[in-house]
Amino acid sequence: MKTNKQIGILMQQQNIQLQNILASENNNRIFSETPVFPLATNVTMPEGHKYPNGDVSLQFRNFSCIGLDNLYLDKELKRTDKEAILFLKDLTVAGEYAIMTKYATVVDIDAAGNLMPFSHSPNAPLPAGSEAVSTIPEDQQADMLTNARLQRDKLSSVDNPNGQKLMGVYNNHNEVYNELFQSNAALLSSWKQGNAVAQMAQHTNTATKDTTNRVAVNDSSKTYGDPGNENSYNGHSFVQQNAVIAACIAESGYWGGPLPDNQYTQAALATLNFKKSVGTTGNDSSAVTPLTSDQIHSSVKDFSGTPPNSTLPELQNQVNQIRGAAGAAEIAVENGWDILNEAERKQMNYMLTASWEDKLSRKNDKAIDLWVGKCITHLKNVSVQLKRSAEGEKWLAHEIMMPSFELDIDDTVWRDAIGDIVKERLEQIYFVRSLINEKVKTYLKSKAEMLITALSTSI
Numbered sequence: 001m002k003t004n005k006q007i008g009i010l011m012q013q014q015n016i017q018l019q020n021i022l023a024s025e026n027n028n029r030i031f032s033e034t035p036v037f038p039l040a041t042n043v044t045m046p047e048g049h050k051y052p053n054g055d056v057s058l059q060f061r062n063f064s065c066i067g068l069d070n071l072y073l074d075k076e077l078k079r080t081d082k083e084a085i086l087f088l089k090d091l092t093v094a095g096e097y098a099i100m101t102k103y104a105t106v107v108d109i110d111a112a113g114n115l116m117p118f119s120h121s122p123n124a125p126l127p128a129g130s131e132a133v134s135t136i137p138e139d140q141q142a143d144m145l146t147n148a149r150l151q152r153d154k155l156s157s158v159d160n161p162n163g164q165k166l167m168g169v170y171n172n173h174n175e176v177y178n179e180l181f182q183s184n185a186a187l188l189s190s191w192k193q194g195n196a197v198a199q200m201a202q203h204t205n206t207a208t209k210d211t212t213n214r215v216a217v218n219d220s221s222k223t224y225g226d227p228g229n230e231n232s233y234n235g236h237s238f239v240q241q242n243a244v245i246a247a248c249i250a251e252s253g254y255w256g257g258p259l260p261d262n263q264y265t266q267a268a269l270a271t272l273n274f275k276k277s278v279g280t281t282g283n284d285s286s287a288v289t290p291l292t293s294d295q296i297h298s299s300v301k302d303f304s305g306t307p308p309n310s311t312l313p314e315l316q317n318q319v320n321q322i323r324g325a326a327g328a329a330e331i332a333v334e335n336g337w338d339i340l341n342e343a344e345r346k347q348m349n350y351m352l353t354a355s356w357e358d359k360l361s362r363k364n365d366k367a368i369d370l371w372v373g374k375c376i377t378h379l380k381n382v383s384v385q386l387k388r389s390a391e392g393e394k395w396l397a398h399e400i401m402m403p404s405f406e407l408d409i410d411d412t413v414w415r416d417a418i419g420d421i422v423k424e425r426l427e428q429i430y431f432v433r434s435l436i437n438e439k440v441k442t443y444l445k446s447k448a449e450m451l452i453t454a455l456s457t458s459i
Helices: 004-023 138-155 161-183 185-208 233-251 263-279 293-301 312-322 328-335 342-364 416-428 430-454
Strands: 029-033 037-044 053-066 071-073 083-103 368-388 395-401
Touching: 029 430, 037 416, 053 416, 053 430, 083 430, 138 161, 138 185, 138 293, 161 185, 161 233, 161 263, 161 293, 185 233, 185 342, 233 263, 233 312, 233 342, 263 312, 312 328, 312 342, 368 430, 395 430
Parallel strands: none
Antiparallel strands: 029 053, 037 053, 053 083, 071 083, 083 368, 368 395
């Protein structure tokens, strides 16, 4: 074993060797890029941007470490030849950031809940991962959700096998419906038009709680929607069912030709089956047979016929009717399938086209750089404690002592509301700073191990 004095002499020689090793080591890259960190959703873009609203994210790129040649080994190593400490005096960590944006669909109705408008305006940004808040008071929300659960439980009761099947079908396709309402701007626009669906939801809540059994859910004397968008309960319901069917078809990957058989077309078929089931009660888009809540539950529970079982060829025929294909209506008559009226064909053709356009926007609008700039930090008095492996074959970084640091980010180009939002979010996101810290530590540990291993024969 070498004495401390011998080791001290060796250290002076090895400091020169360490610097020579680093001079030949060109790779000072800590990392090429981090994952993309979401910062905020639905943010108003700067004037002149390619889309009005976007989701904002952050990525760090091309981080390097400068100053590794300014190092030395412990000259008073009061340890065995199995330990060493490497001191790194003055390090600079530098790289660049990118503030990125991606087209955002403005979801401003609670399609997964009570169908009410959210309290934030269409242009109000939300922290990434946060949930929007409905405009209705919390006590009313709680009341509507409690009632909805009661209606669901009533349908799913053990003495109602038809209701259990109905709820089962909904649950099977709920994921597709939720996806569409979270991403398809055309479908969202249809559902919020004139505030009709929200008004219908409020009336449904009132009607299903009525103990006199006199309030019809689909009251023929009532209309819903703001001026210019008024329609009956049935009228709006069938319009929105058709909208969902068309949106499912567009999302299925259909661009013409045969329809694919996948979760989207199966969800469209389930919607078509529900539409037909409602028809057995004497209700369609124009004909109204008023039904109370109890009557609706009874019609489900007591149904003894054969449930509708629409097929992919039938759905294909509806697409052909929507597109005005010759002979499509005659084929529907021959097979006993539904024939769409002119208004339905126009509405579903519009929804199909608008959904295609929206899908292409989402597909082609990958995140793009809005702002790119430099970021830098300086580290002083970093040290790495190293130990030989149990086998004695290599050196391993045991512990790294490094001061906490903050990145100096050049934000001179940040502007408008989005600039303020990015600054606010960055101050709140601890894990981003923690991730950079850990990446720097990992890099320095690997470098220290490489340097000490290169000198292992003399230590």
